Amino acid sequence: MKWIVFACLIGIGVYVFVRLLGRLSLNVWTGAVASGLGFALVALAVFISFRVLNCPDLTVDGSFPLGAAIAASMIVSGMNPYIALPIAVLAGGFAGVVTALITTRLHIHSLLASILTTTALFTINLRIMGRSNIPLLNTNTIVRPFIGEFRTFIETFGGASLSKLATSLFMILYVGTLVLLIKLIFDWFMRTDLGLSMRAMGDNPQMIRSLGKSTNMMVIIGLAISNGLASLSGAIYAQFQGFADINMGTGIIIAGLAAVILGETIFRPKTIAAASTAVIIGMILYRLVIAAALSVALPLPGGLIVRVGPQDIKLATALLVVGVLAITHLRKRESIEK
């Protein structure tokens, strides 16, 4: 039974990969990597709440568009886009604190607490934006001052054919550097006294209480950092895609979770630095898999061909997460049986 499932999963994987190689243009590849990096901080945020703290939190669904809303509103009203970033982090952190307070003070399960916060954030995001969508074309974003020169640079070196890729490549360089920087700070933080205590809290909360530290405080600090990162991710992503939308956060928690599970399953990290790398790469892989899935055309009996479209992304994501979880489960059972 187990082998049949394995064979099926591997078969599907190979099929998708072959299709991917054949069909995807370079443009789609770089686009997927770029958006993977754009969402990488969400993966890190989900890693903090689900893995480090062991306190499942869905607030990122609200804090990601919160960051986007703040950045877009500030930029449209003519403020410096770089000032928008720390403000987005603070606002997201505050959203995390609200969830943490609901769950620690009122003893409501963190999942429910975060759904409540996310619901409230929907209104708040609408209030911040004033409408459901803010376009950022021809505004002063963090992208704008460099992108023109970068495009010229790419065209002189790679020819006009690479011109289409300029935005994606620029995003990979720019956001990649930023993500790397934050990853290094994250790794350092997780090894400090406070970071160690947060990890121990997820592992064994009784021990943390026995050693004189407040578990509530750990949850508050942890969720603040987690949602601060998600909000920052939203603020950056909105500027690269050129608009903020009230619905851009819907389901992003599943993308983050998919990235965490994918990264952990493939790389099996042993240290915290390896784990943060795995999770970031997991997000890039997730975007690649989604891009690949979108290029798949399923031939049905009777000559019917079903093309996978954007409307299928959610189903594809759910299948991916379940598939990876199934592999993890089977692998675990196998190692126990040995």
Place this chain on the structure above:
Amino acid sequence: MLRLLGLSKTFYHGTTNAVSALRDIDLHLPAGQFTVLIGSNGAGKTTLFNVISGVFPPTSGRIYIDGVDVTGWPEYRRATLVGRVFQDPLLGTAASMTIAENLSLAMLRNHRFKLRPGVTSDRKQEYVGFLEPLGLGLEDRLDEPVSLLSGGQRQAMTLLMASLGGPKIMLLDEHTAALDPATVTRILEMTHRTVRENQLTTLMITHNMQQALDYGERTLMMDDGNIILDLNFDQKAEMSVMDLVDKFGEVRRKPLFEDDLLLNA
């Protein structure tokens, strides 16, 4: 060092299901005293521990540690003064983290958080000094996760960690009950040494009457929420396990029939 005044705990207080787990307990443990607490199941031993360590508040009465009234302190704050070891070896250490990281956490007991590396080479040197006397070879495995250790090794780690960071009081709740006989002796010897070296005021729960007579300077026996027997060092030196059982019957006017207690003797 530890003073309990009129300590009572009633579960489901004010309902028809009310259960009195502690009845008006007065107890004073002088600094540095190693006291062993015995009693049958349901006597209130663990309730007493939980009230002292702040897991739940007492129904009435006050708790003083080192002259400070800590009755209203939450559990985590109480833990700055109280080191604890539980029966379950899994409860005292973080399995996914390394030995060095676990020790670093224990060192934080009376410190505020600082954003500095938790494990440094200086600190590791210090930990080697802590671990070598245990004779378990753990000093060579500082960077291994605790999940690779045996139950006995984890309990030894927990005991060490409970004594680090300057607690005033040590509470041991049947901390050898889940271990094999050879390891029990080793852990008890280590307990004796740790308590002596750190001058810790210690209260140890055990189900084993022989242990209660062999270790510590004072033996308390609890039954039905009361302390029914309080033996000092000289008194307990003269006693055998059977004497202890007889004494129980004498005080409570009922025989002590608990296979567990007798078999362990």
